[in-house]
Amino acid sequence: MALTREQLAQRVAQELCDGYYVNLGIGIPTLVANHVPEGMEVMLQSENGLLGMGEFPTEENIDPDLINAGKQTVTAVTGASYFSSADSFTMIRGGHVDLTVLGAFEVDQNGSIASWMIPGKLVKGMGGAMDLVASAKNIVVTMTHANKKGESKLLRKCTLPLTGAACIKKIVSDLAYIEIHDRKFHLIERAPGVSVDEIVLKTEGELIVPENVPEMVF
Amino acid sequence: MALTREQLAQRVAQELCDGYYVNLGIGIPTLVANHVPEGMEVMLQSENGLLGMGEFPTEENIDPDLINAGKQTVTAVTGASYFSSADSFTMIRGGHVDLTVLGAFEVDQNGSIASWMIPGKLVKGMGGAMDLVASAKNIVVTMTHANKKGESKLLRKCTLPLTGAACIKKIVSDLAYIEIHDRKFHLIERAPGVSVDEIVLKTEGELIVPENVPEMVF
Amino acid sequence: MQGFNKVVLSYDEALDGLTNNMTIMVGGFGLCGIPEGLIGKIKCMGVRELTCISNNAGVDGFGLGILLEEQQIKKMIASYVGENSLFEKQLLSGELAVELTPQGTLAEKMRAGGAGIPAFFTPSGYGTPIAKGKETREYNGKMHVLEEALTADFSLVKAWKADTMGNLVFRKTAMNFNPMAATAGRITVVEVEEIVRAGELDPNHIHTPGIYVNRVIKGSFEKRIEKLTVTK
Amino acid sequence: MQGFNKVVLSYDEALDGLTNNMTIMVGGFGLCGIPEGLIGKIKCMGVRELTCISNNAGVDGFGLGILLEEQQIKKMIASYVGENSLFEKQLLSGELAVELTPQGTLAEKMRAGGAGIPAFFTPSGYGTPIAKGKETREYNGKMHVLEEALTADFSLVKAWKADTMGNLVFRKTAMNFNPMAATAGRITVVEVEEIVRAGELDPNHIHTPGIYVNRVIKGSFEKRIEKLTVTK
Numbered sequence: 023m024a025l026t027r028e029q030l031a032q033r034v035a036q037e038l039c040d041g042y043y044v045n046l047g048i049g050i051p052t053l054v055a056n057h058v059p060e061g062m063e064v065m066l067q068s069e070n071g072l073l074g075m076g077e078f079p080t081e082e083n084i085d086p087d088l089i090n091a092g093k094q095t096v097t098a099v100t101g102a103s104y105f106s107s108a109d110s111f112t113m114i115r116g117g118h119v120d121l122t123v124l125g126a127f128e129v130d131q132n133g134s135i136a137s138w139m140i141p142g143k144l145v146k147g148m149g150g151a152m153d154l155v156a157s158a159k160n161i162v163v164t165m166t167h168a169n170k171k172g173e174s175k176l177l178r179k180c181t182l183p184l185t186g187a188a189c190i191k192k193i194v195s196d197l198a199y200i201e202i203h204d205r206k207f208h209l210i211e212r213a214p215g216v217s218v219d220e221i222v223l224k225t226e227g228e229l230i231v232p233e234n235v236p237e238m239v240f
Numbered sequence: 241m242a243l244t245r246e247q248l249a250q251r252v253a254q255e256l257c258d259g260y261y262v263n264l265g266i267g268i269p270t271l272v273a274n275h276v277p278e279g280m281e282v283m284l285q286s287e288n289g290l291l292g293m294g295e296f297p298t299e300e301n302i303d304p305d306l307i308n309a310g311k312q313t314v315t316a317v318t319g320a321s322y323f324s325s326a327d328s329f330t331m332i333r334g335g336h337v338d339l340t341v342l343g344a345f346e347v348d349q350n351g352s353i354a355s356w357m358i359p360g361k362l363v364k365g366m367g368g369a370m371d372l373v374a375s376a377k378n379i380v381v382t383m384t385h386a387n388k389k390g391e392s393k394l395l396r397k398c399t400l401p402l403t404g405a406a407c408i409k410k411i412v413s414d415l416a417y418i419e420i421h422d423r424k425f426h427l428i429e430r431a432p433g434v435s436v437d438e439i440v441l442k443t444e445g446e447l448i449v450p451e452n453v454p455e456m457v458f
Numbered sequence: 459m460q461g462f463n464k465v466v467l468s469y470d471e472a473l474d475g476l477t478n479n480m481t482i483m484v485g486g487f488g489l490c491g492i493p494e495g496l497i498g499k500i501k502c503m504g505v506r507e508l509t510c511i512s513n514n515a516g517v518d519g520f521g522l523g524i525l526l527e528e529q530q531i532k533k534m535i536a537s538y539v540g541e542n543s544l545f546e547k548q549l550l551s552g553e554l555a556v557e558l559t560p561q562g563t564l565a566e567k568m569r570a571g572g573a574g575i576p577a578f579f580t581p582s583g584y585g586t587p588i589a590k591g592k593e594t595r596e597y598n599g600k601m602h603v604l605e606e607a608l609t610a611d612f613s614l615v616k617a618w619k620a621d622t623m624g625n626l627v628f629r630k631t632a633m634n635f636n637p638m639a640a641t642a643g644r645i646t647v648v649e650v651e652e653i654v655r656a657g658e659l660d661p662n663h664i665h666t667p668g669i670y671v672n673r674v675i676k677g678s679f680e681k682r683i684e685k686l687t688v689t690k
Numbered sequence: 691m692q693g694f695n696k697v698v699l700s701y702d703e704a705l706d707g708l709t710n711n712m713t714i715m716v717g718g719f720g721l722c723g724i725p726e727g728l729i730g731k732i733k734c735m736g737v738r739e740l741t742c743i744s745n746n747a748g749v750d751g752f753g754l755g756i757l758l759e760e761q762q763i764k765k766m767i768a769s770y771v772g773e774n775s776l777f778e779k780q781l782l783s784g785e786l787a788v789e790l791t792p793q794g795t796l797a798e799k800m801r802a803g804g805a806g807i808p809a810f811f812t813p814s815g816y817g818t819p820i821a822k823g824k825e826t827r828e829y830n831g832k833m834h835v836l837e838e839a840l841t842a843d844f845s846l847v848k849a850w851k852a853d854t855m856g857n858l859v860f861r862k863t864a865m866n867f868n869p870m871a872a873t874a875g876r877i878t879v880v881e882v883e884e885i886v887r888a889g890e891l892d893p894n895h896i897h898t899p900g901i902y903v904n905r906v907i908k909g910s911f912e913k914r915i916e917k918l919t920v921t922k
Binding site: 287295296299302303304307310311324325326328329332357364367374375401404405 | 722723771778781798801813815818850867868916917919
């Protein structure tokens with residue numbers, strides 16, 4: 023069975039380590055915050071100028087001066103700090119964030135990513151995504167393995183305008199956990215109940231399949 | 241009579257305007273703070289991270305965490321702020337300081353200045369002088385017109401390593417107030433009792449002398 | 459003599475000198491930390507053909523969206539403009555030009571503009587359409603793009619508190635692009651929630667020193683929330 | 691699990707991993723805001739052949755001067771080194787290399803190192819010996835010099851207060867180069883006057899967020915004054 027959104031977040035959360043500073047993109051990446059393993063501490067960075075993002079506020083604690091990069095009202099945890107956008111991207115571009123999680127339209131076997139623009143549709147802008155992918159030491163892309171028409175999103179070469187070139191090394195899709203190196207996709211884990219054949223079928227780019235592909239453990 | 245150090249500072253102080261942010265170099269420039277005209281307000285910037293430098297402290301108010309760019313203990317005025325060296329040079333390099341006053345070994349008719357290094361003697365370093373001269377909109381150099389041997393310090397071309405190229409427009413020397421444009425020195429005022437002949441004699445660079453050269457008024 | 463008193467009492471005074479064809483830089487992230495009254499005043503003034511540098515373009519009917527409605531903006535330099543249907547219409551019809559810039563690059567271009575740094579290399583956008591026509595260079599085994607600084611005729615800034623000398627303090631994530639905008643305007647106008655006497659702000663904790671600020675006006679703010687999310 | 695507790699209890703732990711031939715970046719302006727205990731520990735450790743990035747080189751017998759005494763520094767990157775006669779001797783004898791850098795350029799190079807900006811153009815130093823061999827370019831009718839970023843193996847920082855998570859607050863002009871140094875070290879060690887619990891520092895007024903800080907140690911400081919000047 024393909025992973026649910028919550029399971030995707032859960033698998034991504036296994037990439038966390040105690041003491042990590044983490045930037046979570048909009049959508050599924052945001053859900054990762056709900057699956058931080060017990061006893062582990064991570065600090066969430068929001069690129070609009072907050073380190074130490076907390077949960078959504080209660081009705082009484084809503085503060086229009088306190089939002090996240092998705093423009094949602096949030097709270098701040100103990101030990102949080104606020105800073106300017108320039109200082110925020112000093113953290114990001116300077117490689118100080120330990121893990122970045124974001125979605126994508128396409129990733130290719132060179133590690134290039136397309137996530138911000140579909141020509142012909144309206145361009146909304148890249149926001150902070152280009153800075154994040156260009157600079158993060160450790161990026162996990164999480165997305166469905168194929169689009170709604172069943173076409174692979176793990177390609178030989180991205181067809182959409184890039185967000186970043188040769189920067190992605192890890193993908194958690196709804197079918198598999200895949201690493202990228204030597205200009206190839208490497209199948210590391212499969213979603214519970216998903217066959218290697220299905221993953222191979224839905225991966226357009228070159229995929230290295232080891233003899234034994236363990237199922238993800240949650 | 242050549243101007244005294246205090247008179248030099250007094251003449252430079254005539255370049256101040258109400259509401260000016262001013263950076264004063266070490267030596268005679270520092271004395272300018274004592275001659276701010278009555279009823280006029282200026283804020284002094286110290287490049288080590290202080291806007292709103294005040295007087296030297298009393299014995300009771302000495303604070304080792306509060307020094308100026310000359311490493312002297314100082315105080316801060318009402319409305320002062322502290323910031324990092326990077327932020328301090330954002331002010332300076334960004335052209336936000338209204339007036340910069342500094343000393344020099346030599347200035348030439350192109351507006352180039354040498355103030356930080358005498359080859360053969362020990363090099364102490366340029367500190368913030370190169371940033372100040374490269375960026376200030378409005379710089380006044382104050383110095384003696386000639387060195388102790390009587391040799392001119394207003395030259396056709398600086399002989400010492402430069403602090404900045406083609407950046408100086410105003411000189412207050414002990415003999416004259418001189419402006420630089422069109423690659424020439426222009427005599428604007430003379431020190432009280434100093435003859436135009438003496439100034440001409442002690443100016444190696446090309447000096448334009450108008451028919452009437454008024455004396456400085458204090 | 460005015461000395462360092464930056465306080466103005468009317469929006470007329472606050473935006474005196476703003477004319478057609480100028481470039482304005484506006485602080486804010488989404489609708490958070492935007493100079494609401496100054497934007498409203500620009501609408502009333504009716505100045506046109508503005509180039510506007512701001513991370514976002516507001517929403518329909520609020521923030522910079524109201525200047526789009528009046529077609530006062532000819533060019534927008536931003537990182538994300540997705541919340542505004544009018545924006546989309548004007549963009550597609552060619553009434554509006556847009557220069558999309560990665561958010562971190564935009565913040566750095568504004569800081570550079572204020573800091574006298576005319577250009578810098580950044581890894582952001584290398585190999586993407588953003589780098590097209592720009593100089594690239596390898597440093598530390600990684601490719602970078604040369605980006606140039608941004609400055610403006612007027613910077614419009616929203617701060618929490620100002621003292622009369624123009625020293626500013628921002629509040630929480632309403633800081634965002636405001637400190638950089640404050641440094642990069644030929645004339646910087648700041649709209650604040652509260653004006654206090656000089657000396658009341660802790661000199662150790664001033665976010666923007668008054669040297670960058672030309673005019674301060676006390677505004678009143680709706681602070682509209684773009685995406686209200688709560689924990690049940 | 692350690693989570694975000696950055697506090698270490700000994701100087702051994704604070705400088706664990708510092709070895710010969712490394713590059714250290716040290717905060718401070720003159721003797722103001724220098725990490726006195728960390729410098730002292732480096733002397734005790736006896737590591738040698740250090741490259742040291744710091745605005746100044748201390749004075750004879752204090753600050754970085756004590757590392758010069760022990761000939762532990764092979765190269766100094768600084769803007770002003772004039773207060774140190776030992777420095778002069780070692781420089782003239784060729785024991786010590788020095789790379790003089792304009793103060794604003796030095797601050798910006800350190801900031802750039804921490805901010806992932808590998809190089810930038812600055813007007814400072816154009817037409818001077820500093821620009822020799824460097825690329826120059828005209829922007830806005832003015833010549834600029836291309837300068838590269840600086841980073842370090844260890845950054846040694848002095849702050850006033852830290853919380854246990856490494857959030858820092860500096861005091862008055864003891865801030866100086868410390869915030870940039872904090873961002874540019876592979877390992878950043880901070881010596882402070884006081885450690886408080888997380889949550890005690892106002893999140894709106896933290897100068898350096900804990901993300902840049904690896905280790906915090908409580909020191910005790912002499913705070914020697916270089917030029918005592920008083921109003922009689």
